[in-house]
Amino acid sequence: CHVFLATSPIHRAAKLKMSTNEVLSTAVRSVEYAASLFDDVEFSAEDAFRTEPEFLADVLEAAADAGARTLNVPDTVGYATPQEVRDRFAVLAARIKQRHPHVIFSTHCHDDLGMAVANSLAAVQGGARQVEGAINGIGERAGNCSIEEVIMALKVREDLYGVTTGADSRHLVRASKILCEITETVIARNKSVVGINAFAHEAGIHQHGMLADSRTYEIMRPQDVGFEGSWFVLGKHSGRHAIAKRAETIGRPIEGERLAAVVAGFKRRADQIGEINDAELIAIIDQVDGVSEVVAQYA
Structure with missing residues (x-):
């Protein structure tokens, strides 16, 4: 059961019309009730990155005390930057995991400034072990984090991030195409990972390098995401x-x-x-x- 409640000043004043104490008590009461009905409860502090850091930590820790097993720290409006995200997750994890070592930190980023994927990966570096996103990056306004990009970034740069996922990346292109058909939308040809041009090569020097060794210009194999192979334009x-x-x-x-x-x-x-x-x-x-x-x- 996923419970969420806004915590930022603008949301408290304009939307909820609640004080910090009211928000805190409502979060605790909601998580406690959910935990009485469900074995697994996730709590999200909506608009976390425009929330006062100390109050955000108070709310998340209280939610964990109330029975939340997953704590989601969402960049609801795409406001944060990678360094902020990495630092915020590291600080939250250092504080809350002292009392709740098994709690899972989750990230949920929007792409209003084009940094949803970068912020999600920064969250992983800061200690997040769950990434919320969407195939093709669909979602509110400019969309959510493109989950296919995160999956492949973690796979290609496992040396940097040191984590793996349970995703079978060979189905990413198929999933992307199915979603395009269902939503009747078209993604850009140069969309990372699943775009039709993601493994296409036109420049002469690139084609020459590819003929010699595909690793010269491809950091992942097209077959790994579901394409049959590379092609020259x-x-x-x-x-x-x-x-x-x-x-x-x-x-x-x-x-x-x-x-x-x-x-x-x-x-x-x-x-x-x-x-x-x-x-x-x-x-x-x-x-x-x-x-x-x-x-x-x-x-």
């Missing part, structure tokens, strides 16, 4: 290596002067239409080969 920034590789893949290998001519034609066409698909590439190769044949006839 052939466009104006692509280099001759990627063009030649794609031509070979579609059964039209090119090299030498022929490759140089195809690359020149490719660049001209890419300036006109942007991305070059396989049909366009074949047409460019055919055009180069056609010109070569004519030149050969009159040589």
Whole structure:
């Protein structure tokens, strides 16, 4: 059972019209009642990061005394910064875990300033062991913490955070797509982890590095989040290596002067239409080969 009550001055005055003592007693009474009915109770101090630090600690400790097993410290309006979050969790944990060593601290961040994921990860560093978020970052206003980004950050940088999750990350892309269909929304192509461009490469130097070793430009495997693999976007920034590789893949290998001519034609066409698909590439190769044949006839 999840019980929450606002604790910040603005919420106490404008919304609840309650004093600090009234908020404290209401939190205790609510958690005690919930604990009489449920084995597991979570208490959230809404708008925690605009709450006076000492009063916030008093409310959370009182909730733990009343039977809350999980203490949630939410950045309800996306106001906090990573350093603030890390420090606040560390201070709260140091105080409350002395009497309640088994209590779990939880973080719940909103993205109003674009820091929900960073703040959630900072909370983990400060001692949080539960992260509340949403696939695709959906939620009130600018949304909640994108849970898929947190999962992969903890997985890729386990050396830094030193924790793991029980999430099977191979289902993240599928979950994202299902949610897009249900909510009838579209995420940005360059959305971290699950965006269609998350493992796409267009720049020539990037494609060249990927051909040599995918680790040059990918810090996680696309298969780890549910994509089939990486792919190259052939466009104006692509280099001759990627063009030649794609031509070979579609059964039209090119090299030498022929490759140089195809690359020149490719660049001209890419300036006109942007991305070059396989049909366009074949047409460019055919055009180069056609010109070569004519030149050969009159040589």
